[in-house]
Amino acid sequence: MTLQDLAQPRQDYSYAFMDAYAKRELRRRMLKAIAIPGYQVPYASRELPIARGWGTGGLQVTLSLVGPESVVKVIDQGADDSVNAANLRRFITRMSGSQTTTDTLKATLLQSRHRIPEEIMQEGQALVLQVPDPEPLRGVTSDISKAHQLHADSDYGQMWLLLYEQLVRYRQYIQGASYPSLVNGRYIISPSPIPRWDTPKLHQSAHLTLLSAGREKRLYAVPPYTDVYPLEFSDVPFQVENQRGWVCKTTGVQNKFMNELPQEDGTSQYELSDSGYAEKLMNTGETASPYYDDQGNFYHAGYLKPPVLPTL
Amino acid sequence: MLAISNHQSSQPFDAPRLVTTAPLVRATGLTKRYGSIEAVAGVDVEAYPGEVLGIVGESGSGKSTVLRLLNLEEMPDTGAYMLNTPTLAGKNLYDLDRFARREVQILSIGVVYQNPHLGLRMRFTSSGNVAERLLLTGERTFATLRQAARDSLAISEFPLNRMDDPPRVLSGGMQQRVQLAKALALKPALLLLDEPTTGLDVSVQALVLDTLKHLQRERKMTIVLVSHDLGVIRTLADRVMVMRHGRVVEQGLTDQILEDPQDAYTQQLVHAKL
Amino acid sequence: MPLLQVESLTKRFYIDHLQREIEVFASLTFTLESGQFILIGGPNGVGKSSLLRCLYRTYIPTSGRALFTSTQGEIDLAHAADIDIALLRREELGFVTQFLRPRPRVSALELVAEPLVDGGMMWDEAIEQAKGMLSSFGLKHELWSAYPTTFSGGEQQKVNLARALIAPRRLLLLDEPTASLDANTRQSLQTRLAELKMQGVAMIGVFHHPEDIHHLIDDEIRLTVPQKDIEHVVD
Numbered sequence: 001m002t003l004q005d006l007a008q009p010r011q012d013y014s015y016a017f018m019d020a021y022a023k024r025e026l027r028r029r030m031l032k033a034i035a036i037p038g039y040q041v042p043y044a045s046r047e048l049p050i051a052r053g054w055g056t057g058g059l060q061v062t063l064s065l066v067g068p069e070s071v072v073k074v075i076d077q078g079a080d081d082s083v084n085a086a087n088l089r090r091f092i093t094r095m096s097g098s099q100t101t102t103d104t105l106k107a108t109l110l111q112s113r114h115r116i117p118e119e120i121m122q123e124g125q126a127l128v129l130q131v132p133d134p135e136p137l138r139g140v141t142s143d144i145s146k147a148h149q150l151h152a153d154s155d156y157g158q159m160w161l162l163l164y165e166q167l168v169r170y171r172q173y174i175q176g177a178s179y180p181s182l183v184n185g186r187y188i189i190s191p192s193p194i195p196r197w198d199t200p201k202l203h204q205s206a207h208l209t210l211l212s213a214g215r216e217k218r219l220y221a222v223p224p225y226t227d228v229y230p231l232e233f234s235d236v237p238f239q240v241e242n243q244r245g246w247v248c249k250t251t252g253v254q255n256k257f258m259n260e261l262p263q264e265d266g267t268s269q270y271e272l273s274d275s276g277y278a279e280k281l282m283n284t285g286e287t288a289s290p291y292y293d294d295q296g297n298f299y300h301a302g303y304l305k306p307p308v309l310p311t312l
Numbered sequence: 313m314l315a316i317s318n319h320q321s322s323q324p325f326d327a328p329r330l331v332t333t334a335p336l337v338r339a340t341g342l343t344k345r346y347g348s349i350e351a352v353a354g355v356d357v358e359a360y361p362g363e364v365l366g367i368v369g370e371s372g373s374g375k376s377t378v379l380r381l382l383n384l385e386e387m388p389d390t391g392a393y394m395l396n397t398p399t400l401a402g403k404n405l406y407d408l409d410r411f412a413r414r415e416v417q418i419l420s421i422g423v424v425y426q427n428p429h430l431g432l433r434m435r436f437t438s439s440g441n442v443a444e445r446l447l448l449t450g451e452r453t454f455a456t457l458r459q460a461a462r463d464s465l466a467i468s469e470f471p472l473n474r475m476d477d478p479p480r481v482l483s484g485g486m487q488q489r490v491q492l493a494k495a496l497a498l499k500p501a502l503l504l505l506d507e508p509t510t511g512l513d514v515s516v517q518a519l520v521l522d523t524l525k526h527l528q529r530e531r532k533m534t535i536v537l538v539s540h541d542l543g544v545i546r547t548l549a550d551r552v553m554v555m556r557h558g559r560v561v562e563q564g565l566t567d568q569i570l571e572d573p574q575d576a577y578t579q580q581l582v583h584a585k586l
Numbered sequence: 587m588p589l590l591q592v593e594s595l596t597k598r599f600y601i602d603h604l605q606r607e608i609e610v611f612a613s614l615t616f617t618l619e620s621g622q623f624i625l626i627g628g629p630n631g632v633g634k635s636s637l638l639r640c641l642y643r644t645y646i647p648t649s650g651r652a653l654f655t656s657t658q659g660e661i662d663l664a665h666a667a668d669i670d671i672a673l674l675r676r677e678e679l680g681f682v683t684q685f686l687r688p689r690p691r692v693s694a695l696e697l698v699a700e701p702l703v704d705g706g707m708m709w710d711e712a713i714e715q716a717k718g719m720l721s722s723f724g725l726k727h728e729l730w731s732a733y734p735t736t737f738s739g740g741e742q743q744k745v746n747l748a749r750a751l752i753a754p755r756r757l758l759l760l761d762e763p764t765a766s767l768d769a770n771t772r773q774s775l776q777t778r779l780a781e782l783k784m785q786g787v788a789m790i791g792v793f794h795h796p797e798d799i800h801h802l803i804d805d806e807i808r809l810t811v812p813q814k815d816i817e818h819v820v821d
Contacts, residue, residue: 160447164444168476312476329659329661363672565671568646574646576603
């Protein structure tokens with residue numbers, strides 16, 4: 001007879017780790033964020049078994065949404081098998097009893113660090129993006145009260161001024177990731193450090209996107225079928241990264257976002273960043289429609305325009 | 313000792329009869345107190361379209377406070393302020409909400425400060441400083457922004473080959489020209505100048521004043537110019553208000569104030585000029 | 587109705603730091619018709635220029651009236667609002683002095699054309715007329731686009747006169763305009779004044795050498811030293 005035999009089984013954690021009140025607060029905040037697309041809603045960010053800066057914001061959103069019937073996919077820079085993604089996925093499923101998948105279309109809940117998958121997501125799916133700095137106006141003012149006032153007044157002139165300065169100094173927009181975008185014609189957001197390639201995927205999406213910053217304690221949302229336009233001057237269009245004819249060394253596809261693998265001889269090889277997509281191609285060859293077709297055309301025709309070199 | 317009753321400052325002139333247009337700027341009963349100091353103690357300001365109104369006074373006279381009140385940067389304790397433009401006629405600007413006041417500041421008023429650091433973003437390009445004014449109104453075409461910056465800088469007689477230099481690397485006179493270009497970018501009805509040439513080299517002062525004069529003729533702008541320098545006032549102003557301890561002690565045509573000052577203080581001020 | 591009717595015009599200066607009052611002239615009454623030329627005479631320092639300045643409102647008259655028949659009706663120059671006076675100065679009243687106030691980087695042509703532009707003329711037309719005026723005052727062609735800040739006294743005076751006399755006025759106040767003029771320029775001035783007189787411009791002038799415009803004078807006002815024991819005013 002051991003102490004363990006005599007005692008009740010331990011239940012140290014609530015369902016999905018966070019207590020009911022925490023989950024309730026998060027859900028209310030998410031509803032508010034969905035009701036006001038692009039508006040940064042502050043929330044009380046809870047302590048979690050991972051440190052700040054490692055995805056606590058995304059994790060809190062996921063844990064508030066997950067249920068026993070959820071199917072969860074977690075990626076980090078597009079890869080399901082990265083250490084961080086694997087740890088988060090194991091934690092989520094252990095705390096909630098949900099299933100996991102690497103198939104983008106099978107997931108009901110998809111948590112991602114810094115990438116949106118290549119296959120077009122559907123209604124009913126929720127994408128949770130991990131955000132380091134939710135404030136797109138950080139370059140304008142470091143004072144969050146002032147930034148809050150600017151957002152409230154829709155006083156984005158200084159943000160546009162930064163873009164003007166970039167065109168004057170560099171003849172192009174230099175923001176590579178976290179490209180400031182206007183949501184629903186009202187709030188400018190930082191869409192998290194996803195590459196420019198992924199930013200257009202937020203526009204008029206069938207799925208819900210939630211963005212959450214645990215350290216900065218704010219979350220915001222892009223509801224389904226909402227307009228999202230990266231900031232651009234009317235005569236100098238926004239550009240996504242040029243895929244330069246790179247070919248994935250494992251699947252042979254082109255015009256999808258690639259990871260560069262430098263080789264010893266100084267050349268580089270390329271490989272699909274979206275590992276779930278690569279897996280599907282390798283196994284069955286069948287995938288859902290991708291956002292960008294094999295020629296690199298975006299599925300919303302007319303959304304992306306040819307490049308223009310600004311004249312000074 | 314002769315009686316003082318003969319001197320003029322107590323005798324008001326008739327109301328305007330030949331000039332039938334209403335004044336562009338009408339501020340009445342302005343008062344502003346900072347703690348125990350009454351910076352502005354009951355000041356009226358009237359400026360007619362196309363004229364240059366000078367406000368002259370020594371430090372502490374309240375003239376810069378009046379300018380800040382006219383720029384809607386500060387709210388007075390009492391007083392009303394009307395700008396007679398098509399969109400603003402009949403409204404007391406101090407009754408507008410913060411958002412509407414900001415709109416007035418952007419669209420209807422341009423300001424040049426004595427200290428360029430107050431009016432400019434020193435590390436952005438000069439053209440960017442000017443373009444910002446259009447960006448605030450929602451202009452989103454890059455070519456339009458460039459052209460507007462060029463036009464504004466040109467009329468301020470700023471060399472266009474330096475239009476993308478940041479104000480940080482420019483001389484004082486050039487910085488004032490950038491401020492001027494910025495103030496003019498949206499073609500405001502009213503231009504406010506706070507000691508625009510103070511601190512500049514004398515030769516540079518002359519050039520900047522000349523630009524202002526040229527500009528005022530070209531654009532028929534209404535200008536309120538604050539200065540302690542009578543030379544600047546003489547060059548630019550059509551009419552002058554003399555302020556002392558928060559009050560207007562005398563007001564009149566520039567040449568009259570400078571050559572036949574009625575008030576004792578004005579006489580002192582005018583005759584003190586080296 | 588006379589163009590200008592001056593009634594009991596009096597000017598006294600009160601100088602505060604001296605605590606004294608200085609009388610310049612008292613109870614002046616006269617009329618002036620269009621096309622009439624009145625000379626103001628009197629000993630030096632008696633206040634002749636001050637009278638002109640009172641009419642132009644550079645000085646504020648102490649009492650009395652100066653009723654001027656403007657194009658928009660009668661107005662008392664002594665009591666008119668500042669902006670009304672500013673309007674009259676742009677359109678109907680002119681003041682001619684000895685001195686030019688040149689500004690850096692403003693050419694002779696621009697200085698002369700300015701009064702026309704202030705009165706509403708387009709620059710191109712004004713510049714053309716300015717050329718004519720500078721020509722008639724004998725300013726060398728090469729100097730027209732130059733800056734008068736660099737001119738000699740005589741050249742500056744030509745620009746000055748051209749500027750003062752180019753725009754049509756109804757009343758001209760002339761304060762010693764012939765002082766230090768060479769013979770040719772004086773001749774040009776006389777011609778121009780005669781021209782203007784023919785056009786109906788009324789003039790009141792102070793001339794150190796009245797013989798210069800002798801043929802234009804219709805009437806004279808002599809100012810005398812006031813009876814009270816008051817110091818002379820420095821004009």
